[in-house]
Amino acid sequence: MKFNKVAKLVSLACGGVVALSAPVYAAEGDEDTVERIEVTGSRLKRVDMEGASPVTTITAEDMATAGFATVGDALRSSNLNSFGSYGGTSNNSWSSQATIRLKGADASHTLTLLDGKRMAKSPVLGGGATNINTIPTAAVERIEILSDGASAIYGTDAIAGVINIILKKDFEGVEVKVRAEQPDADGGGDNHSASFTGGLSSDKGNLMFTIEHYRKTGILQADRPYTAAHVKDGQDPSDYRSWIGLSQTGRTLDMGPNGGWEYQTPFTNAGLDCADVYGNNFTGPLGDSKYAGETSCAYDYTKAAYLDVDQERTSTLLSYSYELSEDIQLTARAYWASNKTTDISAPIPGYIEFPEAMPEYTTAEGLDLRAVPEGGAMLYRFDTAGNRVRESTDNIYDFLVGLDGTTDSFDWNASVSYNKYDVFKWGTGYQLKGATTDLVGAWNDATNTFEGWDPRNPNSEVPAGATANSDARLTSSALEMDGGLSFELFELTGGATGLYVGASYREEKLDSQVDALEEAGLIAGGSGGAGGSGERDVKAVFMEMSFPVLDNLEVNLAARYDDYSDFGGTFNPQVSVRYNVLEPLLLRASWGTGFRAPTLEDLNQSTSVGFNDVTNYLKCYEDGLGIDGCSIEDNVPVSTNRNENLGPEESESYNIGMVWDITDNINMSVDYWSLETEGLISTLVDSEITRTQAELWQAADAAGQPRPDVSAIYPGTSVSQNGAGKLTAMTNVLQNIGLSERQGVDTKFASTFETEVGDFKLGLAWSHYIKYTDSSPEGGVQTMSRNWSGTEDYPDDRVNFSANYLVGDHSLFYQADYIDHQSTTDTNDNGSSYQIDSIVYHTLSYSYTMPWNNIVSAGINNLTDEEPSFDAGGDYDSGIYDIIGRTYWVSFSQSF
Template sequence: MQQAKLSLAIALLCSASGAVALEETQQGSATTVERIAITGSRLKQVDMEGASPVTVIDAQSIIAAGFNNVGDALRASNFNSFGSWGGGANNSWASQSTVSMKGSGSERTLVLLDGQRMAKSPVMDGGSANLNTLPMAAVERIEVLSDGASAIYGTDAMAGVINIILKKDYNGSQLNVRRETTSRSGGGDSYDFSMTTGFSDNNSNFIMTWEHKQRDAINMRSRAYEAPYVVAGGDPGLMDDWRKIWEWGRTIVKSSDGSWAYQTPLMNDDCSVYNKDGKNAFIGPVSSLDYPDDRACLYDHSVAANMTSSSNQDNILAIYNRELTPDIKLHARTYWATNRSKDVSAPVPGTIIFPHALPSYTTAAGHTLRAVDEGDRIYYRFDSAGDRVAKHNDNILDFLVSVEGNTSWGFWESALTVNRYNNFTWGTGYLYTDAVRGLIGQYNENTASFSGWDPRDPDSEVPGGAAANIDKFSKARAIDFSAGAGTELFELPAGSVSAYVGAAIRKEHFMSDIDSLTKAGKIFGGSGGAGGTGERTAKAVYSELAVPVTEQLDVNIAGRYDHYSDFGGTFNPQLGLRYTPLPNLLVRASYGEGFRAPTLADLYRGPTQGWYTITNYPLCHDTAAEQITGCTRRDSIYVDIGGNDKLKAETSKTSNLGVVWDIHDNISLTADFWELKIDNIISQLSPGLIAYSQAKLWEAADAAGQPRPAISELFPNTAISFLPNGRLENMKITTTNRGFEEKRGIDVKLSGRLNTDIGEFKADLGLSHITRFKRSQSVATNIGELEMGINEIGRISYPSDRVNLTLNYNLGDHSLTYYSNYISAQKNKELNTDDNWVIDNRVGSLVTHNISYQLELPWQGKVSFGVNNLTDEDPRFDKWGGYSRSLYSIYGRTLYLGYTQSF
């Protein structure tokens, strides 16, 4: 700790930088040099290319590429290596959109708005910003820093920084309208409208933007690949040969007697008799190769559910700048956004425990029902109760006031940011569990008839009185004040040594709550938990130093100390080198350390519940003819996930070595080799990893002749339970610090410009290639030290390559743009019984093409139209029919028409 404090003191004495662009007159010369602020440094500099790689994307390029919002543009970027969430349905994240640089998770990518932290979404546990709330009409450009920057910005900047720069000075008014429609039926059409106005005088300027967006939902059945199907040559009577289907239809689960776990309630009919609404959603009975005595009624939830939610968004942004004196400037910004979305899910699935035994009997309609014992259960789809509908309302308020000034010795600046993000969800179509159980009737032996509701009987509907609603409310608050000053310390032969020192304090509050019945797990189809409540104060001091060692070599040193009220302090240094051996060649290198504080939800989250389909590795281990690796037994279960107030911060080390080469006046190449290692990863372990780890623990124990350890020995507060025949029953997971993650790769950008008599040609190629992505953990158990982890790169959901290509042609008032997005193929290698590597599962590569045309009109108007995903590509599927919603779009081919009018 003393060494860290000494390092910090030295860094503070030496440090450097300015956060705003200023004009400086060089001493002894009449030449005026404009110094600009670049994301990733608080230093002002003349050259856009610094020691850390920054890519600048202007708003016009985003629109020309076919995108009409920030979230979609960043998610398609080659920097978003493994994809990120972009909205959907059937979960609380329906209204959200994120970006994840280097495939490290959106919570490890810092998103800034004009250099200040963007409000975090409580829906995503306060760990990520929701890009869906940003007004595209107000964006001037986006700066992407593909390097760690915790020494500059503090927490979350491990994998990179996205800095969204808003328009600052605008005179006049502008109206924009855009209509987009998909070539497929079933929804997904959108409509956008925005209005921007601004004015200025000698001392001030003002700009205001209002943007409205709305998009229709896409229903699941409109996409053929979401409908259940039987694999080629498969048996429709086998659950193993079905894809895109749920076990939660009508299936009795035995509480004891290991001869079987699943059976249909009907002894003389197939499951189609449960279809009462013409949707033909119930399928079966089906058996299983893995569990040959089991029978189940399956359910096709695609007949009712949506793939995406409908949304209705409004954003209002106002910016005011004023020169208070010739040396002092005021900047103020207020930003309000609301996003209203509607999420439709299939009818509630529930587990009903029989409060008493019920005999087998034949109903008046001729259905013979299977007997059940007290304590037996039935997986029951409450189709007669109707679909579940959740309405989400996101509301953001963000205020910024900053003052900056110049003095004889340098400059100073201060900024106050206040933001609030609220989310409220109202859900209907749910059921109260205790009421449902109490509605089950009795069989009267004397009259040979059933009184009340019998969930086994296709003609016995759920009585009224069991319906329930849910409501959730979550909010995130942050107040951030920062101040700093910069100056030139002294002169060296190669130039001035500049220094900057600053300090900041941030207070955060997070709260998430849910109605008491859902919190107690009394609602069928609810999330089953609450996020909890917490608050913290974070204080920081930071500094930066720029030293021109020679005319060709610059050194940048930065250091930051952060102290959090709930887990302690951390010091993070950063070193950058910038060397120009030739006028057209720049070599840069950087090293930095970083951290990510656990979110307040990570620390204080109550238990939540999710539904997963995972591989049953433990059962494969117990089956002599199968191996753990290559296991194909898959079960569907509920998983409970909880927070952990003992979490520590993640730490990281990142390095970068790159070149910037101006090959020709109009051709440039940048290439950056990077490496990132993250320790103490905060994570809710994946259910699949837990099942795999439990099997490996059993394997090692059996080989050593030792008792089989529980998974809790490897991952504390984690548990798995099994049904008598080996089926997975449920799982409990706690958020933990686990192991480390290593990534390595290269980012390349090639740009060219050519002016001719027949127009201007532009080309930009961006490539991100990841060579290593390994998650590992070494844990001591009663059977010895175990190392868990493999190189994931190239496996399904982890493509090694992302490529963007943009070609643009301009001639007078005409502009034509082509944009393509490439995602490389993925494959999983599995071991066969002869211990040879074989390809067991493959996902093909994908290339999508966007084309747009823009025409400038004589009356200050502009018309644009285009086609996104020209060849109407579907996502790429694995052998189970699954695909990554983070990587692939489900919209198919879309056509749009837009018009802009300036005044």
């Protein structure tokens, strides 16, 4: 029997971002006429849409109706993105990126595919995850989300699940789309996009071309009331500690040891405030309720720093398919995206130590400057050098050529794919560490004037030599060749046993470099060291078997062996079962192991050095003070090195669920899942190294044995002391040290009702978290944490509900996205419990299909203009909550 070729997805869509697949049942004696399709999570084509692992589908129409401007927005809003994920916010080196975290696991534990092939990994993320900001929305046909482990099928990274982005292929004609979105709030956050798609078809094949341009403007922190500088409710505006959004590193003197270490404003004129002297971004003089008599000129960094970045993306896609013969089909794809991001941070804060006492005097403009005793310094905001501006230009290239064939005995496939991700970062407005102190001038007794730069004086120009750039160049690439055969072995009661066997070869490369000053840690406010350079190859063999034991019972086995040139091999099996108790009721279960290979950055990153405060447990033990309760801290240079001996992170996952077609128009599914991971890669807490060393000494001394080194417990680590027992240096390295346990339940419901007044589609997707624990080593022993589920940043429940009313050419859509409350500790109220409020985001949209092959749509996102839910300190998690506010959008598409 020949397997049919590519088949279209058939599902019961609920009109929103929730979709459930309706099982397809072959009529008796008619099996050869039923199309078989390939679903994410399996390489075997099958008749039934609903398999042993849960797959959620989001179509292009779903995304447009729900008002999502990008693929990243749709994925990050999903209930399956349980604890939220990074979305490209500002003031960090990741500002051009966006990720998704299925099941709340790390972003590197979710594998992202493009038409079933690995997408380019971002070197900004160390080659560990995909930047979902780069995908052109106009080219997407649908997104399939597999919420189950799948390393036995796909290899590394498929620990928590798989995102498979399916691109348009069978398209004929021309389509033009434009979209614009404007926030209700003033100042930034608006976006617009335009796309052109064209396609040609013939009896032998088709050709499709898409180009899309997307533009989004940045948002200043001052443009949103909750991030703008403001006084806490009911508190004193003259007290610095009453403010949110101000920094004392503005224009504030530190009077040093001879001045009692007091903070004071640089000027003494009674009739002037800080804004009069230094500009509108300064506030004060402000007192300090914790230190009587102190004053400062604080800096309002919210007027300079972005809350969300400025982004511009252009992407193109060319897709081609052609029947070389009746039994062989060629597919080819070329994809390119250029993503330019501008991230603006407030001017660099600095601490300028004065080489000698600074005298009091009156400037030519009449400003009375305060004297500073010897040993004093100044907390100084370098607004004179401008904001820190980091421009990131990401270019992604992705090419694929594949052949699919069929014979009377088997089907076969082979493909070659190549992707490359280039990033160039250009950062200006940074400072060279230590340079500013050397540039401070001095008082000349002979001329009775101050000569050179006086940081206290707003009219004293900062000399050249203080500023520096922070630049980086990063590249990652992957070349992969794979192929396989699928055929039927023998007949069982339920049908023919299917087998797929395949193999792949992949070459990966990473080159991550920063400029020499950045590498040496001499740039204030920069991003630190580089990811280094490295390469490796990966060989894999894999198989999948389907056993239709009975007409209503199917058992699937899958296994994969991957061999990495840098750390060795890993074997991962998977077993899954699907059982139709009744024709409309499906029970399913799966078990499997998974892994994430250490990234090339993990294995090759350059050494970075930072000065950290570390508890000196060694000194406490030697002085007889005891290890527990040690309070001696030293500021130590800590070198963080690569670890070439890292192994893979490993996982074990379970899934047990059911799918019930209650009626022809109503279905639901419930799936319980469990995910355990071990060997998670991270660095140790610095003080854990000194504590473990002290406990090793204690045990050895008690046994009368030589003292072992801490490297016996944590290879690659070290601690050095001087003769007085002070810590002088430490070495820390990445280790396979973490453990985590996660459990949850995912529920989906979809229904369609046809009435005389129109059609109604309803959808509900609910993810409930039961357990999330992780571990931390204490004295070399792993200690599991409490259950974090339901606590700050880990909401128990996320729900997407949608309702769509269709009548004639009109469609009215509503969606509600619910994020559960979380409990936390009120640090401002003696550690008592505090509850972060739950939140519901509402979306409303309307679409009209006009008679001339065009559609006009309009909508409101975040209808009630919800702000983020805040913790006790007034902070919020930008990965979970919306920071844009209420927005209005309109779109138009025209087909020819």
